[in-house]
Amino acid sequence: MRVFLSITLFIFITFAVHAVGVDEKQLADPASEIRAQEIMKKLRCLVCQNQSIVDSDAPLAKDLREIVRERITAGDTDEEVLFFMTKRYGVWVLLKPPFDRTTIILWLSPVLLLLIGFFVIYRNQSQRKSLAVSPPLNKEEEKRLRVLLDERADD
Amino acid sequence: MIVESGHYALILACTLSLVQGIFPLYGALTGRGRLMRLSAPTAYGQFFFVSIAFGALMYAFIVSDFSVVNVAKNSHTLKPMLYKVSATWGNHEGSILLWALILALYGAAVAFFGRKLPKTLYVKVLSIQALIGLGFYLFLLLTSNPFERLYPFPMEGSGLNPLLQDPGLAFHPPLLYLGYVGLSVTFSFAVGALIEGRVDAAWARWVRPWTLLAWCFLTAGITLGSWWAYYELGWGGWWFWDPVENASFMPWLVATALLHSAIVVEKRDTLKAWTILLAIIAFSFSLLGTFIVRSGVLTSVHAFATDPERGVFILAFLFLVIGGSLLLFALRADKLQAGGLFAPISRESMLVINNLLLSVAAMVVMFGTLYPLLRDALTGDKITVGPPFFNLAFGFLMIPLLLVMGLGPSASWKRADLAGIVSRLGFVFATSLVAALAFFYMLGGGEIMAAVWLGLGLWLMAATFYEWADRVKLFKVNAMKRIRRQPRASVGMSFGHLGLAIAVLGMAGSSYWGTEQQKIMAYGDEINIGGYDVNFRDTNGIIGPNYTAVRGAFDIRKNGKIVATLEPEARLFSTPPMPTTEAAIYSTLMGDLFIVIGEANNKTYDQWAVRLYYKPLQTWLWGGVVVMVFGGFISLSDRRFRMGAAKKKIN
Amino acid sequence: MKKFIPFAIFCFISLALFTGLSLNPGNIPSELINDPIPEFSLPIVGGESLGFSSTDVKAEEEVIIINFFASWCAPCYVEHPFLMELKNQGYKIYGISYKDKARDTNRFIKEQGNPYYKIAADEDGRVAINFGVYGVPETYVIQDGIIRYKHAGPIHEMDFEDKFLPIIKRMGE
Numbered sequence: 001m002r003v004f005l006s007i008t009l010f011i012f013i014t015f016a017v018h019a020v021g022v023d024e025k026q027l028a029d030p031a032s033e034i035r036a037q038e039i040m041k042k043l044r045c046l047v048c049q050n051q052s053i054v055d056s057d058a059p060l061a062k063d064l065r066e067i068v069r070e071r072i073t074a075g076d077t078d079e080e081v082l083f084f085m086t087k088r089y090g091v092w093v094l095l096k097p098p099f100d101r102t103t104i105i106l107w108l109s110p111v112l113l114l115l116i117g118f119f120v121i122y123r124n125q126s127q128r129k130s131l132a133v134s135p136p137l138n139k140e141e142e143k144r145l146r147v148l149l150d151e152r153a154d155d
Numbered sequence: 156m157i158v159e160s161g162h163y164a165l166i167l168a169c170t171l172s173l174v175q176g177i178f179p180l181y182g183a184l185t186g187r188g189r190l191m192r193l194s195a196p197t198a199y200g201q202f203f204f205v206s207i208a209f210g211a212l213m214y215a216f217i218v219s220d221f222s223v224v225n226v227a228k229n230s231h232t233l234k235p236m237l238y239k240v241s242a243t244w245g246n247h248e249g250s251i252l253l254w255a256l257i258l259a260l261y262g263a264a265v266a267f268f269g270r271k272l273p274k275t276l277y278v279k280v281l282s283i284q285a286l287i288g289l290g291f292y293l294f295l296l297l298t299s300n301p302f303e304r305l306y307p308f309p310m311e312g313s314g315l316n317p318l319l320q321d322p323g324l325a326f327h328p329p330l331l332y333l334g335y336v337g338l339s340v341t342f343s344f345a346v347g348a349l350i351e352g353r354v355d356a357a358w359a360r361w362v363r364p365w366t367l368l369a370w371c372f373l374t375a376g377i378t379l380g381s382w383w384a385y386y387e388l389g390w391g392g393w394w395f396w397d398p399v400e401n402a403s404f405m406p407w408l409v410a411t412a413l414l415h416s417a418i419v420v421e422k423r424d425t426l427k428a429w430t431i432l433l434a435i436i437a438f439s440f441s442l443l444g445t446f447i448v449r450s451g452v453l454t455s456v457h458a459f460a461t462d463p464e465r466g467v468f469i470l471a472f473l474f475l476v477i478g479g480s481l482l483l484f485a486l487r488a489d490k491l492q493a494g495g496l497f498a499p500i501s502r503e504s505m506l507v508i509n510n511l512l513l514s515v516a517a518m519v520v521m522f523g524t525l526y527p528l529l530r531d532a533l534t535g536d537k538i539t540v541g542p543p544f545f546n547l548a549f550g551f552l553m554i555p556l557l558l559v560m561g562l563g564p565s566a567s568w569k570r571a572d573l574a575g576i577v578s579r580l581g582f583v584f585a586t587s588l589v590a591a592l593a594f595f596y597m598l599g600g601g602e603i604m605a606a607v608w609l610g611l612g613l614w615l616m617a618a619t620f621y622e623w624a625d626r627v628k629l630f631k632v633n634a635m636k637r638i639r640r641q642p643r644a645s646v647g648m649s650f651g652h653l654g655l656a657i658a659v660l661g662m663a664g665s666s667y668w669g670t671e672q673q674k675i676m677a678y679g680d681e682i683n684i685g686g687y688d689v690n691f692r693d694t695n696g697i698i699g700p701n702y703t704a705v706r707g708a709f710d711i712r713k714n715g716k717i718v719a720t721l722e723p724e725a726r727l728f729s730t731p732p733m734p735t736t737e738a739a740i741y742s743t744l745m746g747d748l749f750i751v752i753g754e755a756n757n758k759t760y761d762q763w764a765v766r767l768y769y770k771p772l773q774t775w776l777w778g779g780v781v782v783m784v785f786g787g788f789i790s791l792s793d794r795r796f797r798m799g800a801a802k803k804k805i806n
Numbered sequence: 807m808k809k810f811i812p813f814a815i816f817c818f819i820s821l822a823l824f825t826g827l828s829l830n831p832g833n834i835p836s837e838l839i840n841d842p843i844p845e846f847s848l849p850i851v852g853g854e855s856l857g858f859s860s861t862d863v864k865a866e867e868e869v870i871i872i873n874f875f876a877s878w879c880a881p882c883y884v885e886h887p888f889l890m891e892l893k894n895q896g897y898k899i900y901g902i903s904y905k906d907k908a909r910d911t912n913r914f915i916k917e918q919g920n921p922y923y924k925i926a927a928d929e930d931g932r933v934a935i936n937f938g939v940y941g942v943p944e945t946y947v948i949q950d951g952i953i954r955y956k957h958a959g960p961i962h963e964m965d966f967e968d969k970f971l972p973i974i975k976r977m978g979e
Contacts, residue, residue: 026673042543046834046940050397050541055390059905060940063931088938090837095541102530106540109522110548113515121507128496141355148356432812439816450827466827474820481813488809525822532825537834 027069036069039081043068044095052095158223161211162302165252168204168259169292171197175285183278184350191274194281198266201288202259209256212301213243222308225249225301231314231730233701241325242315247449248301250328254445255291257329257336262288265340265365272361279347280340287339290472298465314730317702323383331376331403335441337369338410342438342480345431349483352490354431359421362434364791366417370410371787377403378780389736389751391671391768393776396545401524402444405517409437412513415506423503423568427491429510432484439477440517446473447524498570505563512556519548550604557611557659560652561618565625583621587613598668598771605667612663616656623649647790651783658779664746664772671769677762685769687741687748688712692720694752694763702728704737707752707763711741723752746771836938836946836956843872843951844936848926852908857926858900864951869974870898872946873922874934876906877914879942885960889921892966901925904934904942949977 027033037054043064045056053061053068064085071081085093097103105112175197182190212225216239221227229246230239238245244253262284269277295301318324344362348354380403385393394400413433419426450466497503523540530536561583565576591610595601624630626645627637672684676691683689690710697704704726711719721739728735741748746769753764838844847859863870873889875882889899901922903911908927915925928934937946940958947955947970955973957965 044539044541050395050539052541055392060931060935063935067932067935086837088837088935089940090537090834090938092537092539092834095539096543097526097538097540102534102536103538106522106526106544107548110515110519110551113518114511114552117511117515121511125499144355144357428809436812446823470820470823470827477816478813478820481816485809485813525819528826528829529822531829532822535835 025066025069027073032072033069035078036065036072039068039072039078040065042082042095043085044093046089046093050095157211158215158220158302158304161208161215162300164204164207164211165292165295165302168201168208168255169289169296171201171204172285172288172292175201176282176289179278180282183275183282191278194278195266195270197285198259198262198281201285202263205252205256205259208302209243209252212249212252213240215302216240216243219312221310221312222304222306223301224303224305227305227309227312229315230312231701232311233730234315234320235700237322237325238315238320241319244328245315245319245325248295248299250332251291251295251299251449252301253328253332254336255288255295257332258284258288258291258339261336261340265343269361276344276347276351276358279350280343283343283346284339287343287476290476294465294468294472298468311730314701314728316731317726317728317733317735318387320728321383321387323379323387327376327379327383329376330372330379334369334371334373334376334410335403335406335444337365337372338406338434338438338441340365341369341410341413341434345434346480346483349431349480349487352487354420354427354491356421356424359417359430360795363414363417363421366410366413366434366437367787367791370407370414371784371791373403373407373410374780374787375784377407378777382777385773386738386740386749387735389738389766391669391749391766391770393665393773396523396542398524399448401520401545402440402447405520405524406437406440406444408513408517408520409433409440412510412517413437415513416510419503419506423497425497425503426507426510428484428488431488431491433510433514435477435480435484436514436517439473439480440521442473442476443521446470497568500566500573500576501571502563502566502568505559505566508559509556509563512552512559516549516552516556519552520545523548554607554611557615557655560655561615564622564648564652565618579625580618580621583617584614587617601667605663608659608663608667612656612659615659616653619649619652619656642795643793644790644795647786647788647793650786650789652786654779654781654783654786656779657775657782661772661774661776661779665770665776668771669768672767674765674767675756675762676765682767684767685746685748685771686713687718687769689721689748689750689767691763691765694760697724699726701730702726705752705755705763707750707765709739709750711748721748721750723750725752725754742774744774747773834940834958836953838938838953839956841953843946843948843953844933846933846936848902848928848933851903851911851925851927858924860951862924863900863948866898866948866951868898869947869949869954869977870900870923872900872902872937872948874902874904874928874937874939874942874944875914876904876942877910878906879904881960882914882943883918885943885962886918886921888961888963888966890919891963893921898923902933903927904939905929905931947973 027036040054041052043053045051045053045058045061046064047058047060048056053064067084068081071084076084082094091098097106099107175194178190179192179194179197182188182193212223214220215223215226216230217236219226219230219232219239221230225246225248226242229249230242234242243249262281265284266281269280272280341362344358344365348358377400380400381393384395385391413430416426416430416433420430446466446469450469523544526540527538530538562576562580565580588610590613591606594609595606627634627641629638670684672682674680674682676682678691678693681688681690688711690712692708692710694705694707697706704724706722706724709721709723710717711721719741721741723739724737726735726737727733736751736753738749738751740750749768749770751766753766756762756764843860843863845860847861848857849855850857863872871892875885893899899922901924903925906914906927906929911925911927915922931939934944937944938956943960945957945961946953954977955970957969961970
């Protein structure tokens with residue numbers, strides 16, 4: 001599926017993609033390295049589609065990985081590293097959209113849609129109950145119904 | 156000559172679809188039998204001519220006729236034959252032609268298998284099918300002609316994207332399109348029913364097999380694409396929530412909802428308007444997906460500025476088809492009388508909840524996918540909605556869905572006995588909860604969500620089994636006889652649900668307990684991952700038909716014994732020049748060991764970049780989907796679904 | 807009435823998609839618009855001595871252009887003739903060669919012509935990242951050391967007239 005992306009992407013941005021990006025200089029302290037990797041997973045590879053810089057082999061992603069490690073070595077907190085990135089590239093660089101005034105609709109959409117759905121179902125049901133039973137079937141319909149019911153297997 | 160014949164055949168098919176779309180429909184509305192009889196022959200003829208067109212294009216690819224623009228751009232003489240053939244649909248023009256071909260195939264199939272349908276509905280369904288086809292033919296002929304010639308022509312083609320040169324991906328588009336386009340039949344039935352102004356149990360019975368068929372192909376197609384992404388891209392992930400994947404997932408969600416709501420229409424004669432709406436929406440998402448992929452509106456950088464007419468054309472077509480049918484729905488839906496009432500606790504209400512959750516999930520996926528675009532269009536802000544959002548939002552909706560899935564089949568129609576269900580399934584629920592916690596601690600704990608998904612998978616598996624055992628009275632005499640006599644449709648349902656349960660366990664395992672190591676490895680280095688000792692032996696140079704490659708050799712030991720030797724490759728294709736990786740995977744029932752080799756790290760070529768993943772239960776994910784699709788096909792073989800079975804008896 | 811809701815939602819989506827057709831999802835506006843340029847000091851191509859620094863750019867009294875380019879970037883060749891034309895029109899363009907070998911940059915300039923007032927080399931690409939560059943070519947319009955506009959991708963004459971000129975004109979007032 002993603003292949004369509006690979007074909008259409010990069011019209012003006014020329015970057016060699018797709019190789020195995022393994023960085024030579026991982027952090028010596030395993031705990032810091034894990035922290036760095038977690039932060040990288042939150043950052044979007046700028047020249048790819050919805051892909052984190054961990055998964056990308058674009059040179060720019062590699063540079064950003066290096067920077068993340070540098071910032072951590074310099075003693076930055078996770079938030080400070082993310083801020084460093086958003087200051088340069090905007091919230092666009094974050095794979096997880098921040099929860100704020102402008103994205104509240106996005107984040108609450110599952111709950112809102114569910115509530116609306118429940119409301120509609122509830123109203124439909126109570127409306128139908130208050131209505132009279134649907135008009136009786138005509139002869140032909142009744143015949144068909146009987147055939148169907150006879151044949152109906154439990155399911 | 157052959158290429159021109161193909162072009163001509165396409166024009167003929169286009170003309171036939173126009174005839175098929177207009178005259179029989181007019182005949183049906185005014186009661187002229189002679190015009191109505193045009194329906195079937197034109198449907199067959201249309202399929203015949205598109206097949207010729209498609210065959211001609213495939214022929215041009217097979218003989219590498221570079222005087223055809225499309226072939227010159229997407230093929231190469233050195234390519235293996237399989238990929239010459241698959242290159243036919245591995246490009247924009249060819250893939251749209253494949254769409255049209257499959258659409259015509261379904262049209263012909265409906266014309267053939269639907270002969271027992273009431274005449275007016277039959278004609279309407281086929282006409283609508285033809286009008287959709289007309290849109291695609293015009294799109295091909297006016298904006299994306301696959302048969303365009305090139306002069307002077309090059310001696311050699313520019314090659315196919317190497318990522319596409321893979322057996323998994325060669326068959327991914329045809330399967331996916333069989334699913335996408337299969338939903339067109341359901342759509343045509345829905346619109347036909349709206350024009351007729353009646354939907355009844357018989358209608359649902361005609362629609363269900365087509366929906367089921369499309370659903371099976373769609374499930375298989377999506378999974379094949381996901382599997383391809385898993386082993387070919389070498390990132391260790393199998394679902395990335397990118398717009399192209401979402402475009403195929405949205406119709407799947409709606410089709411799954413439709414599959415279930417059609418049951419309610421058939422059995423209980425209610426939820427009619429809703430089912431019609433779902434049928435329209437399912438196919439709308441197919442078209443929307445095609446638009447998203449083909450227009451590049453979400454995915455590409457500037458691909459569109461060069462060729463705006465394609466996007467505008469598809470959008471206009473989309474507006475006519477979807478907008479038109481939704482408008483028709485708005486005007487006619489009130490004609491559909493609602494049938495049987497049901498209590499808040501009943502099989503119906505469980506299916507309503509299923510429908511609600513699945514359609515909300517589809518809406519949320521759509522909203523998340525389009526949100527960056529909406530935001531950009533309204534305010535100019537750029538924002539990314541990435542996998543973390545989808546995982547959270549989608550997961551939130553799937554938890555109740557899986558819970559209800561375990562309960563639904565045990566609830567009876569109309570009014571179910573809640574206390575009875577609880578007393579029967581309460582034990583199953585408690586057991587799966589305990590089992591999940593036990594596994595969770597055995598696997599060394601982790602995020603609490605991992606335990607939740609594990610528990611849901613086990614719950615669904617146990618509840619599905621329990622319901623089946625209850626249905627066939629497994630522990631009473633003559634159980635075998637009852638097992639054999641189960642209607643295929645309900646056996647299929649059990650398999651479908653079981654498959655999902657297995658897949659959920661696979662997802663939980665690979666997402667929450669997967670481990671990963673990236674290392675620069677020298678010859679002789681050893682790494683321990685997922686209980687295996689991986690020893691990097693050496694590398695070899697390989698020369699393929701249109702690539703050169705480095706093949707690594709890794710000995711995999713478990714408890715000191717060699718269990719496998721994995722040979723991942725890093726390939727460099729010649730035309731177009733592009734590196735790709737071929738992961739090597741050692742699969743067991745317990746999980747996948749996955750190795751990707753990259754580039755050399757030094758001038759002496761004895762240190763290489765290597766990524767290793769261990770993905771517990773990954774095989775369960777693929778296996779679960781296979782079981783699901785298997786269930787779909789079993790259900791499809793139910794004799795009650797054979798076209799016209801119901802009709803025959805009525806007459 | 808409520809039966810029209812699906813149709814209404816669909817109309818809204820199509821409208822958005824229609825607008826989307828003319829948007830460029832790859833064109834990310836700079837976060838640094840109306841911010842001072844980041845501090846930097848870059849060497850000349852293939853040498854140690856100073857090419858130019860942020861101080862030089864800030865000292866400029868006229869509106870200037872900073873262009874990130876590379877010899878390995880195909881669209882840069884597309885853009886180049888237009889940069890030459892801009893130079894002839896009297897625009898002052900500072901060039902920063904991005905992640906390029908000195909030899910290749912020099913060959914590029916020799917073959918394609920030199921539209922730049924000064925050229926510096928950003929070999930590790932760090933200055934570019936501070937500017938928020940995510941690909942080459944990218945072009946910035948600077949006035950008094952403040953970033954006023956950023957353009958990603960090759961500049962075509964049309965882009966320049968539609969996007970650059972109005973901003974440059976406004977700044978002149």
